[in-house]
Amino acid sequence: MDSTELKRRTKQFAVDVIRFTEGLPSNRSLNVLVNQILRSSSSIGANYRSACRGKSTADFINKIVIVEEEADECAYWLELMDESGLVKLDLINTLKKEANELTAIFTAIGKTAKQNQRNIKSGNSK
Template sequence: MNKEELKNRTKLFAVHIIKFIESQPDSRSFRVLSNQLIRSATSIGANYRSACKGKSTADFINKIIIVEEEADESFYWLELIEESGLGNNTAVAYLKKEANELTAIFTSIGKTAKLNQQISKNSKSN
């Protein structure tokens, strides 16, 4: 998956979260959880775009770590919605799967970037 495809995927995830939230019955508990969910889910794409414009490898890595954390946080809020019975189970299952996949993708990107940074440092010191 290239950078543009990943940008689109993170944006589509945010759109699906927004549509999911708007389709659910309103309650005090759901409102609280959905406010947290929409913040973390929309932050994934915004922070990934920022990471792509990173000023250095270290800047890129720091921003990718934030993206990874936001994806994992989105998964957490979806778990709470599911386990408290506040959302449509089919929709939540799809969104959890996507949040989990995004977390794995960004974890992998972060690990690769850190490894490449270490290799670069080691080759410069030799």
């Protein structure tokens, strides 16, 4: 998956979360969770775009770590919505799956970038 496709995918995830949350009822607990997931889901794509424009490898890695954290945070908010019984929609399972996949993708990207940086520093670059 190239950066263009990943940018599209992260934006689509944010759009899907926005649409999902617009259909939810309003109550004190759910409003807190909705605010959190709206922030973290939109942050994934924004921070990934920023990482792609990183000024250095270290800058890229720092931003990718933030993207990974935000994706994992989305999974957490969705789990809370589901496990608290506040939301009982099949769509939540699709969103949880995508949040977990994005977390795995960005974890792998971060690990690869860190390893490449270590290899360059130690003179083992290919």
